Amino acid sequence: MALRWxxxxxxxxxxxxxxxxxxEPCPRTPxxxxxxxxxxxxxxxxxxxxxxxxxxxFRDPYIATVTAAIxxxxxxxxxxxxxxxxxxxxPDRNHMPALEGRGEVxxxxxxxxxxxxxxxxxxxxxxxxxxxxxxxxxxxxxQEGFHVVILPSPMSWNFALAASRSGAPGYAPEDARDLYxxxxxxxxxxxTRYNVTTTGIKFMGASLGALEGAYLSVIDAExxxxxxxxYLLVNPPLDLAYALDRVDEWTTLQAKxxxxxxxxxxxxxxxxxxxxxxxxxxxxxxxxxxAKEFASYTTEEIQFLIAAALQATLPELVYVTxxxxxxxxxxxxxxxxxxxxRASKNMTFxxxxxxxxxxxxxxxxxxxxxxxxxxxxxxxxTPILDRLRGNAKVHIVHNADDVLVExxxxxxxxxxLGDQVTVFPYGGHLGNLxxxxxxxxxxxxxxxxxxxxxxxxxxxxxxxxxxxxx
Numbered sequence: 001m002a003l004r005w006x007x008x009x010x011x012x013x014x015x016x017x018x019x020x021x022x023x024e025p026c027p028r029t030p031x032x033x034x035x036x037x038x039x040x041x042x043x044x045x046x047x048x049x050x051x052x053x054x055x056x057x058f059r060d061p062y063i064a065t066v067t068a069a070i071x072x073x074x075x076x077x078x079x080x081x082x083x084x085x086x087x088x089x090x091p092d093r094n095h096m097p098a099l100e101g102r103g104e105v106x107x108x109x110x111x112x113x114x115x116x117x118x119x120x121x122x123x124x125x126x127x128x129x130x131x132x133x134x135x136x137x138x139x140x141x142x143q144e145g146f147h148v149v150i151l152p153s154p155m156s157w158n159f160a161l162a163a164s165r166s167g168a169p170g171y172a173p174e175d176a177r178d179l180y181x182x183x184x185x186x187x188x189x190x191x192t193r194y195n196v197t198t199t200g201i202k203f204m205g206a207s208l209g210a211l212e213g214a215y216l217s218v219i220d221a222e223x224x225x226x227x228x229x230x231y232l233l234v235n236p237p238l239d240l241a242y243a244l245d246r247v248d249e250w251t252t253l254q255a256k257x258x259x260x261x262x263x264x265x266x267x268x269x270x271x272x273x274x275x276x277x278x279x280x281x282x283x284x285x286x287x288x289x290x291a292k293e294f295a296s297y298t299t300e301e302i303q304f305l306i307a308a309a310l311q312a313t314l315p316e317l318v319y320v321t322x323x324x325x326x327x328x329x330x331x332x333x334x335x336x337x338x339x340x341x342r343a344s345k346n347m348t349f350x351x352x353x354x355x356x357x358x359x360x361x362x363x364x365x366x367x368x369x370x371x372x373x374x375x376x377x378x379x380x381x382t383p384i385l386d387r388l389r390g391n392a393k394v395h396i397v398h399n400a401d402d403v404l405v406e407x408x409x410x411x412x413x414x415x416x417l418g419d420q421v422t423v424f425p426y427g428g429h430l431g432n433l434x435x436x437x438x439x440x441x442x443x444x445x446x447x448x449x450x451x452x453x454x455x456x457x458x459x460x461x462x463x464x465x466x467x468x469x470x
Contacts (some may be wrong), residue, residue, distance in 0.1 A: 051425035056435050057284070058291055061401040062302040064431030066294050067287050070276045071434055073135030077280060080142040083109045084130075085194070087186045089162030096161065096323050098337045105162045105182050109190065110138050110148040115197040118147040118190075119446065120183060120228075124207030124430075126313025127153045133206060133433060136281065137442070144443060147196055149186060154178060154212065157316035160324070166364060167324025169317075170357035172208075172240075172379040176215030184225055202230045202446050206430055207404075210236035210396070211381060217394050218387050231394045232445050235402055235430050238409040240376035246404055248350050250307035253300055262304065265297075269305050281434060306403075314352060315344035321356055329355050385416050395420055395445055397438075399427035 058064040073079065086104040094103030108129035119141050123134040129150040138148040152159045154175035160167060163182045169175050190196040205213030210233035220228050237243040254262045272293045279286045294302065319341050322330050329347075332339040347355075353372045362370065388394050398410050400423050414421045422441070424432060432438045 061428035064428030071133040076139040117200040122209030250303040318344035
């Protein structure tokens with residue numbers, strides 16, 4: 001996910017990590033397993049030394065994560081021109097009571113005046129097309145000669161209303177199917193109404209958008225209706241159940257802090273972010289000054305801010321889901337829009353999962369009622385690893401200290417997919433996307449067709465795969 005605070009648009013992303021512990025094997029450990037453990041340990045030791053060559057400045061993963069909060073297109077010079085494009089949505093969604101005229105998918109388009117590759121960008125949970133890190137990268141890739149389209153998150157109210165067949169997004173395999181349809185409609189609109197000529201299609205996903213991008217790659221490999229030739233998937237949650245547990249844990253910190261302190265923490269954080277909104281983001285000193293502003297926050301306070309920013313995206317989503325399919329989650333009548341929105345503010349992500357997403361998808365998938373943990377695991381990355389393996393179009397980038405992911409899960413991902421995964425030693429959750437080495441990595445990976453582009457080498461990454469030191 002990506003941390004992004006704006007007054008009226010507080011949409012972030014965050015995560016948590018555990019230190020890897022290598023336990024001494026028992027005497028009965030098979031020789032092959034012992035060999036693998038020893039090589040892995042040696043490789044980790046090698047990586048920790050090599051990490052010194054990766055000069056990203058922040059070692060605290062929470063401070064690193066917070067730096068993503070100021071990523072936006074406003075800090076780019078020159079500022080690229082973008083268009084708001086409305087893509088036709090699902091039938092009848094444009095006539096929902098109290099939501100009339102809002103049933104189109106709203107995307108941001110950065111259009112070249114000549115044939116060019118087109119890059120779709122999809123950010124984290126609840127994000128729209130007009131704020132945050134997606135606009136930052138849209139500007140960078142536009143300057144590189146790409147057409148760029150920023151998509152709204154399936155977990156945003158706009159996508160839930162206009163493009164989600166269920167009206168209850170939150171199950172990545174089906175959300176990706178809805179995205180795939182919306183992307184095809186977007187391309188048709190751009191080609192027929194705006195005379196956009198594409199020479200190739202790329203995809204960049206961040207956080208939850210990266211997980212959805214992984215499922216997109218499976219769909220397009222089978223159907224080939226779009227023909228996406230490169231995927232860059234940054235910091236995907238590897239275990240959604242773990243990530244949701246972390247966010248729920250951080251949400252409860254509000255009770256510990258109390259109402260007044262919680263409001264002061266949020267108010268001060270918003271003021272800091274706003275004060276950096278016009279800074280030049282090509283200057284590392286800007287991020288250093290920003291990090292120093294948050295250095296006085298405790299880890300728990302930053303965890304609470306991350307959770308609070310994520311929670312801010314929920315009320316509108318809940319309101320829309322209950323307008324599409326009323327599950328009697330909100331007590332007020334449908335024509336009491338303001339009351340229903342106020343009631344939606346009391347919902348947590350766990351509430352959304354248990355009261356809205358899980359009941360709906362259990363019914364739709366005709367499966368026995370399970371719990372939220374098992375539901376989240378079915379929509380995580382693990383079920384499709386075997387379909388990602390060997391697909392040279394797909395490249396995953398992660399940080400070893402991502403705060404929403406267990407480090408052991410990143411280790412396992414690297415072992416499973418090998419050269420398809422690059423792991424940086426620091427950066428928290430999306431907190432190093434602005435760093436020069438990471439920006440150049442992303443540009444290099446997407447700039448060249450995958451058939452001619454080997455996986456770039458990055459100093460300081462975890463470089464072990466299948467028990468081999470690389």
